[in-house]
Amino acid sequence: LGADVIKVEPLEGDAARRRPPFVDDVPGPERSLRWLAWNVxxxxxxxxxxxxxxxxxxxxxxxxxxxxxxSFAPGQMEELGLGYEALSEVNPALILVSISPFGQSGPYRDYRATDIVFWAMSGNMSISGEATGPPAQISDDYQSYLHAGGDAVIGALIALTQRHLTGRGQHVDLSIQEATSRGLYQITGSWDMTGRNLDRRERPTVGGADLPWTWECRDGHVIWLCPAGPGSMQRLSGFLDWVDEIGEGGELRAVDWEHLPLEKMTKEDWEPLGRLFADLFISRTKRELYDAATTYDFLLYPSATSADTLANAQLQARGLWRDVEHPELGRRIRLPGAIARGDGPIPAETRAAPALGADNDEVFGRLGAGSARRNGVGSASSAAKPLAGIKIADFGWFMVGPLTIKPFSDFGADVVHVESTARLDSLRIVGPFQDDVPDRERCGEYAQVRTGGRAINLDLGTEAGMTIARRLVEWADVVFNNFSAGAMERMGLGPEAVRELNPDAIVLSCSGQGQDGPHANGKGGGGHYAALAGFNELTGWPEDEPGYLSAYTDFIAPRFNVPLLLAALDHRRRTGEGRYLDVSQFEAAVHWLTPSILDYSVNDRVMNRNGNRQPDAAPHGAYRCSGDRWCAIAVTGDDEWRSFCEAIEAPALADDPRFATLGDRKSNEDELDRVVEQWTIERDAYQVMGRLQAHGVAAGVVQTGEDVLEHDPQLRHRNFYQRLDHPAMGTYRAPQASFRLSNAPCKLQRARLLGEDTYEVLSEWLGYGDAEIERFALGGALQ
Structure with missing residues (x-):
């Protein structure tokens, strides 16, 4: 985003420089692929x-x-004399962002954690992995830190925005557990609405077809959901056109997909139908099947590897890749470049990660010459919410839309969410519903993420509806949508039309694969883009099919959208200029897999799923406990191994020649896992976690939605889930941000009913009189 970021490292360098994999598998401070990925x-x-x-x-x-x-352990900055109070004495306008595993206070404040522990404690791991084996993390072992990093940027930018109002800095206290908890779909909503925890066996269906989500093909796997029941022939039309074209559509055409007796059909009934697809797919490659899907417009996506991603035609057409010269390596490395396009790529250039201490002379020389202290610039009351006065026209829907807008509404922006009875926000109708009774006003997932704001009904298919929409655009500072490519242009509200109405507006369009390129018009959702980016290939066990990650990328794209919008608003404050931002959900997801992309482009190695095992830790996995519960355990060094052995009261195990060193433990990992599980399976999962944490070993229960909402004392201490009263649902619970602002507590507001605020917005915010509003209503514009 253009900030001057100075990475402050200890003399021996950041620990990330020593994390594998390395360029050419040769360790060195400038050769870690994780370092090269995250420090451009x-x-x-x-x-x-x-x-x-x-x-x-x-x-x-x-x-x-x-x-x-x-990101030190809580209290360590204070012990060094560098806590928030000390820093604010030398710079009262400073924003201090503290990222810690569970937050700066609470019963788990001092717990140790790694990625697998966060994945477990957040609830995500409870629905990840095949039900026949242990719960699974994503094998790249850093996703939780990316959730936290994205949220840290958002917290910092909100605090900076408030500083322009108040002149004061503040402390931003972020919990990685909380950040990671918004990584998968429906976990807590299901429990809150139905009292039921999600099952790892559940997979999506369209119309109730009992067919797989993942299918084997000649060189890997693809994602394909076969629709069945009313409306299925329309969804199948492109697929059937393709099989007719290749001369293999006879048997598929003969099935009456619209009128299958779904409620009576057994798994045995579905098997011959499944074989029709399986035989078709197994003889073709991922590339052939995806080319057919893009040509004939049906929803099939490859479960991509890093090699597939680098060869992806859409990414190449949009110029995602940048070959960056790295002087210390004496070679160029290929990295994802822009996080957004539109008026121009952001960032405009990509510089290689810095060498250790490369900027000491320049940075400290400047300090020695004297530098002006940063001072506050505003004088408004600190009681004002940080984003007060920002006006947002929100045309978003499903999950990316509300997760992008939620931080704005939660922290004081004036948000108007546009939908209609003719085109509901789809998130209202997918469930989980309170008491399992379908009702557009009783969807738990919608209510959790649509906190605050105002809701209006506006039929954009009418001229009067478009008249109001144009007035809304004129009123707004930000115009947001996450429709498919070109949808806003077809409605007459594309970026050029918005610019004519409101020259300094900020427009952000977040579509599946961006607004241009050969695959821009492809249909899809977060589950499809997770497979296309490569996440599925990195989840599960090598001998199994790729894992299922729900709509994972729906939770990644907002971590790009929100900082881009906040930065664009700051840019407009300084320059008066609006901005058009074109964000691809697929490209955002690829950024989160940069180390595995680098491993292929630099080392010619395709990273694959490896269950819960990691090269630099053992034991490392989810271990079965009593009561069919699981606990994630991560031992990352020989000292921790000795602590683990003390915790389980088996000190002699520390010197067992099978397990004495990390290399020994990795060589005998199957046997090691059996030894660990022999101890855990006789104990309660929370007792296992508490015992190991007391000995300094990272461990965390694989929590369910029930655990997270009802029993987690840390989340309760931080009031992460707030109780809200809703006119249709009564009391429900919704999450606040994963960070706490010391000068701006976040008190959530309930989700709105469909069109609940239409009259108020049109009259008080857009300036329409009662007669005009009545005319709009009679003309059908407000339905």
């Missing part, structure tokens, strides 16, 4: 914070900063 466009300085002179140097740097971001 930064500068590096080294500081010894254990030394008084080093701490003084850091304070001098903080004096000139807008934001300090740290």
């Amino acid at each position: 466009n930064k500068r590096s300085v080294t500081v010894d914070l254990s030394d008084a002179a080093g701490r003084a140097r850091f304070l001098r740097l903080a004096e000139t900063a807008d934001v300090v971001l740290e």
Whole structure:
């Protein structure tokens, strides 16, 4: 986004520099693929914070900063004399962002955690992986940190926005557990609405067809949902046109998909129908099947590997890849580039991750010459919500839409969500519904993510509806949609039309694959783009089919959309210029897999799913406990191994030649897992977690929606889920942000009923009189 980011490292370098994999598998401080992936466009300085002179140097740097971001264990910054109070003394306008496993206070404050523990404690792991084996994390082992990193940027930018109102800095306290909890779909909503935990065996269906989500093909797997029941022939039309074209459609055409007796059909009834598709797919490659899907317009996607992603025609056409010169390596490396297009790519360029301490002389030389302290610029009351006064016309829907807009409505922006009875927000009708009774006003998932804002009914298929929509665009600072490519243009509300109505408006369109390119018009959802980006291939066990991750990318794209909008608003404050932003959900997801992309482009190695095993940890996995519960355990070094052995009261195991070193444990990992599970299976999962954490070993229960909502003392301490009263549902629970702003507590507002605020918005915000509103209503524009 253009900030001058100075990475402050210890003298030996950030630990990320020592994390595998490495370029050519040769360790070195400039060779870690994770380091190269996540530190582009930064500068590096080294500081010894254990030394008084080093701490003084850091304070001098903080004096000139807008934001300090740290991820030490809670309390460590205070022990160093660098806590928020000390930093705010030298720079009252400073924003301190603290990222910690579970937050700066609470019963789990000092718990240790790694990615698998966050995945478990967030609830996500409870529905990830095949039901026949242990719950599974995504094998790349860093997804939770990306959820937290995206939320940290959002928290910092909201705090900076508030600083322009108040002149004051503040402390942003972020919990990785909470950030990760918004990573998959319906986990807590199901429990809150129905008292039922989701089952790992559940997979999506269209109309009730008992057929797979994942299908084997000649060189891997594809994602295909066969529709059945009313309306299925329309959904199948493109697919059937294709099989007719290749001369293999006879048997499929003969099936009366519209009138199958779905309620009476057994698994045995579905098997011969499934074989028709299986035989068709197994003889063709992913590329052949995906080319057919894009040509004939049906919903089939490859379960892509990193090699497939680099060869993807859509990404190439949109210029995602950038070959970046890395001086220390003496070679160029291929990285994802822009996070958004539109008026121009953002970022405009990509610089290689910095060498250790490369910018010491420049940065500290500037400090030595003297730098002006950053001062506040505003004087408004600190009681004002951080985003008060920002006006948003929200044409978004399903999950990406509300998750993009939720931080704005939760922190004070004036949001108007547009839908109609003719085109409901689809999230209202997918469930889970309160008491399992379908009702558009009783969907738990909708209510959780649509907190706050105002809801109006507007039929955009009428001229009067479009008249009101244009007035809404004139009123707004931000115009947002996540429709398919070109949809807003076809309605007459594309970026050029918006610019004519409101030249300084910020427009963000977040479609599946961007607004241009050969696959821009392809249909799909978060589950499809998760497969297309490569997440499915990295989930589960090597001997099994790729894992299922629900609509995972629906939770990634908003972590790009929100910072882009906040940054664009800040840019407009400084320059008066609006902005058009074209965000691809698929491209955003690819950014989150950059290390595996690098492993292929640099090392010619395709990363594959590996269950819960990691190269630098053992034991590492989810282990069965009593009562058919599971606990995730991660032992990352020999000292932790000894602590683990003490915790299970088997100190002799530490020196067992099978397990004495990490290399020994990796060589005997199957046997090691059996030893660990022999201990865990006799104990309650929470007792296992508590016992291991007391000995400094990272462990976390694989929590369900029930656990997260009802029993987690840390989430309760931080009031992560707030109780809200709703006119149709009564009391329900919704999550606040994963961060706490010290000067801006977040009190959620309930979700709105369909069209609940139409009159208020039209009269008080858009300036229409009663007679005009009545005429709009009689003309059908407000339905």
